Amino acid sequence: MSRSKRIPLSYFPGCSMATTAKENNRSLIEFCERIGYDLIEVPDWNCCGSSSAHSVDAELAQDLAARNLTLAPKGRPLLAACPNCMLRLRGAQRHLAEVPDAQQRCEARWGRPVDPNLKLIHFFDLLAGADMKGLNKTSPGLKGMKFVPYYGCMLARPPAMRHEPNHHGLMEKILSDLGAEPRRWGYGARCCGTFLSVVRPDVVGAMVDAIFRNAAAAGADCLVTACAMCHMNLEVRSTLQNRIPVLHFSEALALAVGEGNGKDWFSRHLVDPRPLLRSARLIA
Amino acid sequence: MNKRNHKNNGNLQRVMTIAAGNGDMGFVREVEKRSGADLSACFHCRCCAGGCPFIEAMDYAPHGIIRLAQLGLRDEVLQSATIWTCVGCHTCSIACPMAIDMAAVMDAMRGIALETDAAIAEPDVLDFHREVLRSIERYGRTHKLEIMMRYKVKTRDWFTDMDVGLRMLAKRKLDLLPSKVKNTQDLKRMFRETAERGTP
Ligand code: SF4
Numbered sequence: 476m477s478r479s480k481r482i483p484l485s486y487f488p489g490c491s492m493a494t495t496a497k498e499n500n501r502s503l504i505e506f507c508e509r510i511g512y513d514l515i516e517v518p519d520w521n522c523c524g525s526s527s528a529h530s531v532d533a534e535l536a537q538d539l540a541a542r543n544l545t546l547a548p549k550g551r552p553l554l555a556a557c558p559n560c561m562l563r564l565r566g567a568q569r570h571l572a573e574v575p576d577a578q579q580r581c582e583a584r585w586g587r588p589v590d591p592n593l594k595l596i597h598f599f600d601l602l603a604g605a606d607m608k609g610l611n612k613t614s615p616g617l618k619g620m621k622f623v624p625y626y627g628c629m630l631a632r633p634p635a636m637r638h639e640p641n642h643h644g645l646m647e648k649i650l651s652d653l654g655a656e657p658r659r660w661g662y663g664a665r666c667c668g669t670f671l672s673v674v675r676p677d678v679v680g681a682m683v684d685a686i687f688r689n690a691a692a693a694g695a696d697c698l699v700t701a702c703a704m705c706h707m708n709l710e711v712r713s714t715l716q717n718r719i720p721v722l723h724f725s726e727a728l729a730l731a732v733g734e735g736n737g738k739d740w741f742s743r744h745l746v747d748p749r750p751l752l753r754s755a756r757l758i759a
Numbered sequence: 760m761n762k763r764n765h766k767n768n769g770n771l772q773r774v775m776t777i778a779a780g781n782g783d784m785g786f787v788r789e790v791e792k793r794s795g796a797d798l799s800a801c802f803h804c805r806c807c808a809g810g811c812p813f814i815e816a817m818d819y820a821p822h823g824i825i826r827l828a829q830l831g832l833r834d835e836v837l838q839s840a841t842i843w844t845c846v847g848c849h850t851c852s853i854a855c856p857m858a859i860d861m862a863a864v865m866d867a868m869r870g871i872a873l874e875t876d877a878a879i880a881e882p883d884v885l886d887f888h889r890e891v892l893r894s895i896e897r898y899g900r901t902h903k904l905e906i907m908m909r910y911k912v913k914t915r916d917w918f919t920d921m922d923v924g925l926r927m928l929a930k931r932k933l934d935l936l937p938s939k940v941k942n943t944q945d946l947k948r949m950f951r952e953t954a955e956r957g958t959p
Pocket residue numbers: 800801802803804805806807808821822825854855856857858859
C-alpha cells in the first residue's frame with residue numbers, strides 16, 4: 476500500500492497484549508503496518524476491568540472501561556484486538572448512550588469529554604474488509620500449514636449485541652487465502668476458562684487437554700487463537716506431554732507476509748512452534 | 760390418571776407450596792432490574808445448560824438458577840457455587856431462544872450476594888477477583904505476577920502451579936515489574952468512591 480493511503484488508528488492493547496502476550500502485540504502492530512494502518516496507542520490507557528470488575532461491581536466495571544473512551548482522540552477509530560477488552564469497551568459505550576446522565580457523569584468523573592460517536596473496531600472488523608489475496612502474491616504465504624481455528628468465546632456475545640457483525644469463519648477464510656489449510660473440528664468455540672484457569676486448574680486442565688486432543692485428531696499441526704488469554708490458558712493448563720503449538724492469529728498473519736524471520740516472538744511460547752515453522756520454511 | 764403421574768403432581772404441588780410459603784418474590788424483580796433480563800421468559804428448554812462448558816463445576820445448572828429465582832428461593836441462589844463459577848462467556852446466551860443474558864443475570868446475583876453478605880460458596884473465585892481489582896487500583900493495569908503471589912498467600916496454596924509459574928517466568932511471560940498508567944490518582948479516587956458506596 477502506498478504511503479499516501481496510510482490510515483492512523485487509535486490502539487488499545489489491553490493488559491494481556493502489553494505483558495504476557497507481547498509477541499501477540501508486536502506481530503499485530505507489524506502486520507497492521509504492512510497492510511497500511513499505523514497504530515497509535517491510546518495515551519495512559521487502563522485495564523478494561525477484565526473478567527473481574529463486572530463480576531463484583533457493575534458500576535466500577537463501567538467506569539473503568541469508560542475512562543479509556545475519554546482518552547481516545549475524537550474522530551480517529553479505536554482498534555482493540557482482545558475480544559474481552561472489546562466487549563467491555565463496547566459495553567461501556569452502550570451504557571453511556573443508553574443510560575440517562577451516564578455520559579455527563581463520566582465526563583465529570585474524568586474531567587474530559589467523551590466522543591459518543593467514537594468508532595470501536597475489533598481487529599477482525601479490520602481484516603474482514605482487507606484484501607488478503609493481493610497480499611499473498613508478494614509474500615511467501617502459509618503453504619502447507621494445517622491448522623484448527625480456535626475462537627474461544629470470542630464469537631459469543633450478550634443478546635444486546637446480537638445484531639453486530641459476527642466474524643464466524645474469518646480465520647479459516649483469511650488463512651486459507653494465504654495458503655494454509657484449515658481442518659474441521661468441534662472445539663473452536665469452547666471457552667478457555669478465563670479466571671477458572673487459576674481457581675479451578677483441575678476443571679480447566681481437563682477441558683484444555685480435550686481441546687488439544689481434538690485438534691491433533693483433526694490432523695492439525697497447530698492451533699490458531701484469536702485471544703491472548705485463550706492462548707495463555709491453552710498453553711499453561713494442558714497436562715499433555717505431546718501437544719501441538721498454539722500460534723496467535725497475528726503471528727500467523729505476520730508469518731504469511733514474510734515478517735517472521737529474526738523475531739523473538741516464538742521463543743516466548745510455552746510450546747515451541749519453531750520446529751514446525753522451520754519445517755514449513757516459514758522461518759529460517 | 761395413573762398413580763405415578765398423580766404422585767409427580769403431588770411433588771410439583773409441594774414445590775409450589777414451598778415457593779408460595781417461603782419465596783421472596785422481590786428477589787426476582789431485583790435480579791431483573793439489575794440485569795435487564797426477563798426471567799419469566801425462561802421456559803427451561805435447557806439450551807443454556809447444554810452449552811455451558813463449566814456445568815460440571817456448578818451445583819445448579821444455569822437454568823436451575825433461574826428456576827430458583829422464579830420460585831423466590833433467594834438464599835439457594837445467593838449461596839450457590841454456580842453464580843461464582845459462571846465465567847460470563849455468553850456461550851449460553853447465543854443458544855438461548857429467549858435471548859436471556861445469563862452473564863448479566865449472574866452478575867446481578869453476585870452483586871446482591873456481596874451486598875447482603877450472603878455466604879460465598881466459592882471464596883477462592885472472589886479472592887481472585889479482589890486481587891485483580893487491587894492490582895488495577897494500584898497500577899491501573901493488571902500485574903499478573905503480583906496477583907498470583909497474593910492469591911497464593913490468601914488461599915495458602917503454594918504448590919499448585921509452582922511449575923507453571925516458573926515456566927512462565929522462564930519464557931518472560933510474567934513481568935517482574937508492572938505496566939502502569941501514569942495518572943493513578945484518577946483511578947485511586949474512583950476506587951475510593953466505590954469503597955464508600957459499599958462494594959465490592
Ligand atoms: S436457554 Fe434460555 S429459555 Fe432455555 S432454559 Fe436457558 S435461560 Fe431458559
